[in-house]
Amino acid sequence: MTKHALRCAAALSVSLALTSAAGCSAISDATSGGEDEGKVARPASLAQLAEQTSCSLTGQRKVKDLEQGNCKTAQGRYVLLSFTTDQGMNTWLHEAKPWGGVYLVGARWVVVSQEQTLQTLRKDLGGKIVHGDNHGGGGTGGASHGTGHG
Template sequence: MPQQPQRGRTGRTLVARAVRGAVLAGSLALLTLATACSGGEDGAAEGKKAETSAMSAPSAGVVAPAKVEVLANLTGCKVKIRTDADELREGVCHTTEGDYLITTFPAEKYKLTWLDSAAIYGGKYLVGPQWAISAKAKMLEPLRTKVGGTIQDLDAARKTGPTASKP
């Protein structure tokens, strides 16, 4: 039986992608559980929460699933699509601040599998619903203010279990 050619030209194996995705899934599940289990607040805490929310809210107001091109536009780059496969689309952005990758997924389960695989390599990623951005750590916060999402530290996940940095 002939094998079907692998779609995309990243040079990465599907196994590595699957492992990254599994790490991402675990990280997001833990993050969701942690945020869902927060306790009640008093008036002072609510004021602080409102201040934090204003600081952590993206200026673009977008945290929904989006296409690579939409996220690239919000970050101010003209993207070049590098991978267009059934399980993900990936584009490269070249900017004066540095290069970064924007990856989108047709379903959350693919993103989680991709993040699980990424844990092998460690690093920090900006993650939103059905998308992830890979960039140098210093670029993640400015990108987060433009597109939203959460910065996840996969180095910490590799050592102690899934965690995400606080916005």
């Protein structure tokens, strides 16, 4: 049941960022972020993340291992996720990556949005920006989705 809940949260959260998939990168070391910004990403609850980004949460959901809420601020639209364990976050990231998208990843939390919005939020939250799988037709060989995976 928990795995199903994580998949549902992934599908809901990633739908916001699907149109902004802009490349591939490994999600490893995703929680080490912020060294170049001088901000260390610390564990935070959903409410703390919302407060740090001046967001009034909407569409909040809570399951056993994670909390999720939607935000719309002057920085843009984004989805906040807070996890109770590192393992829960890593599982969510592993399942979300094939959907594409761009993620700001901190210590037991993830923000999903467009890269420009995440760059702005990173100044307040710390973290590291990572990309899901690229599903576009660009890049080497111009392979379209479904022909370049194997």
